[in-house]
Amino acid sequence: MGLKFCNEAIMSLAQIWPVHCNHDREPNSPLQDALIKRLGANAYPFHLELTPLAPPSVQLVPAKQYHGAPIGTSYDVRAYIGKLYSAFI
Numbered sequence: 001m002g003l004k005f006c007n008e009a010i011m012s013l014a015q016i017w018p019v020h021c022n023h024d025r026e027p028n029s030p031l032q033d034a035l036i037k038r039l040g041a042n043a044y045p046f047h048l049e050l051t052p053l054a055p056p057s058v059q060l061v062p063a064k065q066y067h068g069a070p071i072g073t074s075y076d077v078r079a080y081i082g083k084l085y086s087a088f089i
Helices: 030-039
Strands: 058-060 071-073
Touching: none
Parallel strands: none
Antiparallel strands: 058 071
């Protein structure tokens, strides 16, 4: 049919580096420590938390053979490098 049903919403927006002066850092997880060791001193760990008000991630499985885009709710994590975050919104 050529119809596309898609909505995008920004659920969380954060400046990761440099750290905001009022922001307390959580301790690194063992996975983050291993990745820092593997990637080097320039790697910077961060935590991502989605709001509990967000709908659950759900994928519907059609009964018949279907080759289109996934049906349901899914989340993408996007990171941008730049001097001003407002340029990417």
